[in-house]
Amino acid sequence: MRTAPFEYHRAQDLDDALEWLAGDGDRDVKILAGGHSLLPLMKLKLATPTVLLDVQDVPELRGILLESGWVRIGALTRYVDLTRDATVGDSLPLLSQVAATVADIQVRNRGTIGGSLCHADPAADIPAAVLALDARLVLVGPRGERRVNLDEFTVAPFLTVLEPTEILTAIEFPIPLQSQQSTYLKRPHPASGYPVVGVAITGDASPHEPLSNVRVAVTGIGPKAYRAEKTEGTLKGQVPTPELFRAAADVAITEANMSDEPDLSYREQLTRVYVERALYQFYGGVA
Amino acid sequence: MMDVLGQPVKRHEDDRLVRGKGQYTDDIRLPGMVYAHMVRSPHAHAKIKAIDTRAALALPGVLAVYVGSDLKDTVGMIPTAWIPPNAEMKMTPHPALAYDTVRYVGDGVAVVIAEDPYTASDAADLVQVTYAPLEAVVNPREATESDKPLVHQEIPDNVAFHWSVGADLDDVFAASEVVVRQEFRQQRLVPSAMEPRAAVAQYNPATEEMTVWTTTQNPHIHRLLMSGILGIPEHRLRVVAIDVGGGFGSKIACYPDEVVVAYAARALGRPVKWTETRQENFIATSHGRDHVQEVELAGTRDGRIEAIRVKAFSNLGAYLSTAAPGVPTILFGLILNGAYKIPQASVDVYGVVTHTTPVDAYRGAGRPEATYLIERMVDLYARELKMDPVEVRKMNLIPHESFPYTNPFGLEYDSGNYEGTLRRALEMVDYPQFRRDQESLRKQGKYIGIGFSTYVEMCGLGPSEVAGAVGFQGGLWESATVRVHPTGKVTVFTGASPHGQGEETTFAQIVSHELGMPVEDIEVVHGDTARIAMGWGTYGSRTTVVGGAALHMATQKIIAKATKIAAHKLEVSEVDVTFEAGQFGVAGVPGHGMSFASVALDAYLAWSLPEGMEPALEATAFYNPKNFTYPFGAHVAMVSVDPHTGDVELMRYIAVDDVGNIINPMIVEGQIHGGLVQGIGQALYEGAEFDDQGQLITGSFLDYAMPKARFFPQFETDHTVTPSPHNPLGVKGVGETGAIASTPAVVNAVMDALAPMGIRDIAMPLTPIKVWNAIHQQGGI
Structure with a gap:
């Protein structure tokens, strides 16, 4: 085999999956969703799970549901579904927009929103939308359910707070006000297509009114995607002007955790430029 | 019939290629076939201290593990085939599997043969090679500095050759009004053909014939080189490249891999397949x-x-x-x-x-x-x-x-x-x-x-005389055979070896134009040393220029012979025979004539040919460019x-x-x-x-x-x-x-x-x- 040997199990439902995850402790069980991050790592033998737990048949992980005040998106929802689903398109256009920028159609046809978040690649698109839309993640384990936001969920590159016995079942997005505008500006790597930097912005905005409820999320820069809260503070309550955008962009680089990155000054420059341009794009989209 | 020369005729080969019906080397399946996986050096420069193959051999399904010393006495060095003149070129001894020193990341040190490709890959991971890593040098100018590690002990300063042309221009530059100086770095590129390299070898001990299917732009050059390396005479060595998925130059070379696969096929008496991974393509296919x-x-x-x-x-x-x-x-x-x-x-x-x-x-x-x-x-x-x-x-x-x-x-x-x-x-x-x-x-x-x-x-x-003068160890002419079948359909055999460039179509257009027959009636065969006597392959934008010219010459020979037959059948002098749009006629006598196809049939029936003429209608030409x-x-x-x-x-x-x-x-x-x-x-x-x-x-x-x-x-x-x-x-x-x-x-x-x-x-x-x-x-x- 090109991968290390592993046992394959296809879970029937959530209880079955949780049972396998609980296991006897000796086995390294890895959840298989779309497989587009996990399988390449297994072929390189960088991931060597002893059990591959395929969750594609687990009904609790599926579906896009409109609940009171929330859109609940099952963790197994594929990128392509996010780009085509009417509920997502109407309520969470940012999520559709972001999902459409992920890789190519082959990947979007298989890759899942939950898989992306659990993989915790610091250069991924979905986290920007999840942060900018202030979503929470539903984790289910033997002791029940808990909800965390993405900042709490992601610890470091490829590391999350998800316990080995837990499973991410859904992501819950608060339904934004009708007045919410949003945008995503991405700089794809020319080889991999991953975001070198991606900036998502949401907020209640109109061209001559002060900005409120603004959220700015940045991905691709630093060890994990983050909310640029100081940048948000700079923007909050302000009327859009080029000077404001420039000032916000200058603040954005101060809160990026980039100290370990190579080519630091260029990365800072990209962060500054993309935050500024994302703001122009954001306001360009405000009717 | 419309003359198709100069027309955007759709590519004949695309129908099979875009439908996934091409026959690439990795598509070859032979009874009893087993699989090879290379063990490659992870170091750019190291001494091989020891190779332990026991764990690999113990894995069920593994048939053999060969290392450099197994091949050393029976398999020759991988040669270069271009020796620029007056450059004091030094050869770089290149064993098919390294047995002493590895010289780049990807240098082959062992091959595992197993019943299936997955076992071969697993077993390759179990081959324990003990290396003593050495310092490496990667930049070509820095490598010539005196304190740098040598890639080959026999090549001082790492300079394999120094080639120069032209007179001393110091005076010209000193006297010139303007001098511009600049240093350029032509960076290294990875050719990245869509199809990785692959080889399948089958040895028939009864006939002592070896057949190698491989991803090559030039099967006849491969045969020539592999014949020398493996010691198999050319008449018992067949090299086949049916469809090749891009080369861009990276499939000209004879690599160690196909040699190793052929060695293993002969040693084991089983057909052996090897297909490189994309990762291997990055490190082990030429840049x-x-x-x-x-x-x-x-x-x-x-x-x-x-x-x-x-x-x-x-x-x-x-x-x-x-x-x-x-x-x-x-x-x-x-x-x-x-x-x-x-x-x-x-x-x-x-x-x-x-x-x-x-x-x-x-x-x-x-x-x-x-x-x-x-x-x-x-x-x-x-x-x-x-x-x-x-x-x-x-x-x-x-x-x-x-x-x-x-x-x-x-x-x-x-x-x-x-x-x-x-x-x-x-x-x-x-x-x-x-x-x-x-x-x-x-x-x-x-x-x-x-x-x-x-x-x-x-x-x-070309011409081939120039090839010799510039040190290319081959000819640069090309061959074409035009075989007209008794029904008037045509098979073209070309010594060039197109692998995506479309000559199955353009060559058919040339013949269609010259013989006045539909392109659908012409099949172009390439890439098989058993079907084509000799040729030099496809590279350097030579195929239509040189191979096309050979085809034109062969077609002219066909027309010349067919014209003689037509004159004989029409009972007129050869000079009065016209040939246009696939039809032979007689000048000044409208309505009197015969088709090219009927001449072809007459050529094969040979009931009544001009005196002294040999039967059949086939011609071969060798074009040596001027x-x-x-x-x-x-x-x-x-x-x-x-x-x-x-x-x-x-x-x-x-x-x-x-x-x-x-x-x-x-x-x-x-x-x-x-x-x-x-x-x-x-x-x-x-x-x-x-x-x-x-x-x-x-x-x-x-x-x-x-x-x-x-x-x-x-x-x-x-x-x-x-x-x-x-x-x-x-x-x-x-x-x-x-x-x-x-x-x-x-x-x-x-x-x-x-x-x-x-x-x-x-x-x-x-x-x-x-x-x-x-x-x-x-x-x-």
Whole structure:
């Protein structure tokens, strides 16, 4: 085999999956969703799970549901579904927009929103939308359910707070006000297509009114995607002007955790430029 | 019936290829076939202390593990087949499996043979090789310094050859009004054919025949070389390449892998298949380019170029690959003056071995490295003189009345109208308007630039006497057999070996035109040494030029014989027989005649042939070209540079090429588009980089930026037609023009955009970070 040997199990439902995850402790069980991050790592033998737990048949992980005040998106929802689903398109256009920028159609046809978040690649698109839309993640384990936001969920590159016995079942997005505008500006790597930097912005905005409820999320820069809260503070309550955008962009680089990155000054420059341009794009989209 | 010559006939081969019905080497399935997996060195330079194969052999399903010492006494060294003259070239002993020292990451040290490919791969991980790592050297100029580790003990200073042409030009440069100096780095590229390399070998002990299916651009060269390496006489060695999924030069070479597979097939008595992974393709399939060039150009203050002098350090990698030594010498050094009338020129090339993947031909092979250098220098010279780069080109281009033109290295350019292609390109561009736009945009802090490349290249190499004189260890003629069947249908056998270029179609068009029959009635066979007596393969844009000419000659022989038969049957004198659109007739006697097909049947029935004529209708021709052909053109790139990010956006790309007569304009256009993408890929995206330990740090498509369709605007192409005077079809090559011409056009355009900032040069690829850093270092905008 090109991968290390592993046992394959296809879970029937959530209880079955949780049972396998609980296991006897000796086995390294890895959840298989779309497989587009996990399988390449297994072929390189960088991931060597002893059990591959395929969750594609687990009904609790599926579906896009409109609940009171929330859109609940099952963790197994594929990128392509996010780009085509009417509920997502109407309520969470940012999520559709972001999902459409992920890789190519082959990947979007298989890759899942939950898989992306659990993989915790610091250069991924979905986290920007999840942060900018202030979503929470539903984790289910033997002791029940808990909800965390993405900042709490992601610890470091490829590391999350998800316990080995837990499973991410859904992501819950608060339904934004009708007045919410949003945008995503991405700089794809020319080889991999991953975001070198991606900036998502949401907020209640109109061209001559002060900005409120603004959220700015940045991905691709630093060890994990983050909310640029100081940048948000700079923007909050302000009327859009080029000077404001420039000032916000200058603040954005101060809160990026980039100290370990190579080519630091260029990365800072990209962060500054993309935050500024994302703001122009954001306001360009405000009717 | 419409004459299809010059028509955009759809590619016959595409129907099977796009439906997944091609027959690539990896599609071969033979009864009892087993699988090979190579164990490759993870070190760029190390001594092999020990190899322990016991754990691998113990894995169920493993049949054998072979190491270098198993092959040492029965398998010869992997040779190079190009020995440039007067260069004191030293050979790099290259065992099929290393048994003492490994010299690049990817150097093969063992092969595992197992019942299935997965077991072979697992077992390869169990082969324990103990290495004593040594210091490595990766840069070709640094490798020549005295304190650097040697790649081969027998090659001092790592210089495998020193090749130079031209007189001492010190006096010329000392006396010149203007001298421009620049160093260029031709970065290393990974050819990245869509199909990785593969080989299947089957040995028949009863007949002592070996058949090797492999991914090659030149099965007959493979047979010749493998015959020597394996000690199997050529009449018992068959090499087959049915469909090959791209080569771009990387499938010219005879590699250790196919030799090892053949060895294993003979040793085990079972067919053996090996297919490389994409990761292996990055490290173990030959790379392209990789020069450090020190260039000087001398000229007058009013814009006349007087001399060019070049010193180049060419990285050959760890071993001299099959065609490698010819690429940075003959194919590079002899055409350094480009399309310009430069009276004096000299070139010094150091062929340097390093602890890196071997470097061989890659689309353009030497000519892109030369064209980049001269086209960039013309721009830098123009800038030095504060002249327009187009004006400097017009002043120095070889005028059309000067052909045939002998360049300073003695090459005879066959035909050209360089002003013509430049004129056409300028019409398409509206150059004065561009300059006005550029000026006004600069005032708004926006930077656009235009770059020109008025290139010439040489292809369809020959004649064979020249091949010998320049040290190519083969002929450069080509063969064609035209077999007319009794029904009048035709099979063409060509010694060229097209692998995506479309000659199954263009060759059928040639025959269709000459014999007046539908293209559907003509089948073109290639890529099998058992079906084609001899040939030299497909590379260097030679297939239509040389193989097409051979086909034309064979077809003429068919017509000559058929005409004799027709005259005999029609009972007229041969001189009165006409042949048009597949129909023989008699001059002045309308209605009296017979079809080509009925002549073919008569030829086979042989009931009544002219006295002394042999039956059947088949002809073979061997065409030895009289000279190279010299395609040329004018390319223009228009770019916009974002000074805030360093992004280069290609706004327009105009290519006006003259490749002589055109047989299929759609295929020509496709070749140009593909070449442009590869050439522009070099300018902006692609670059293989090694770290100091010789590890390839751009070893996957996550890091190595292959250009994608969405990176490009719609290319605007046009052509002029200046036939090659010495080629019977009047064609020149087209396979490499795009890759040769486009790289400097794009870089010239970026430098033009950045000229206000005083930026002269940025090493390729011009990635955003490099462009931004260059701007930043000049104080930003």
